[in-house]
Amino acid sequence: MPLTGRWRIVQMSGWDRDAIDLVEPGFIEFAGDGTGQFGFIAVRGWLDCRPAERDARTGVEFTWEGVDEGDQVSGRGWAALVDDAAVEGQLFFHMGDESSFRAEPFTRADELDRQ
Secondary structure: OOOOEEEEEEEEOOOOHHHHOOOOOOEEEEOOOOEEEEEEOOEEEEEEEEEEEEOOEEEEEEEEEEEEOOEEEEEEEEEEEEEOOEEEEEEEEOOOOEEEEEEEEOOHHHHHHHO
16 A cells, blocks of 8 residues: 555644644554554544545545544544655544645654654
8 A cells, every 4th residue: 555654744724733743743654454543733543444546546545533632532534645755635523623634754853853
């Protein structure tokens, strides 16, 4: 799966960069086994992914469950490879917010911010 790996969330329509990176650098990660995870603000989610094409681009659709400041949350979303250097998608909270996002490969500086 070309999306496999950890991607740095650099933009969201629902929140600015300072909010995205509140607890740690915002990220979305896809594993080769159809699972994954994401984190931004005080939200952490675990993904159940299925391969899907979006506008003839390689991608995934997923459901997720997780926590937001200690409260259980869930939702759905999708992500698609824009080119080898970016992923774009949409994240939906069940009965709540939604946001588009753009993510790029983690850089060395991003990795240092995580420590």
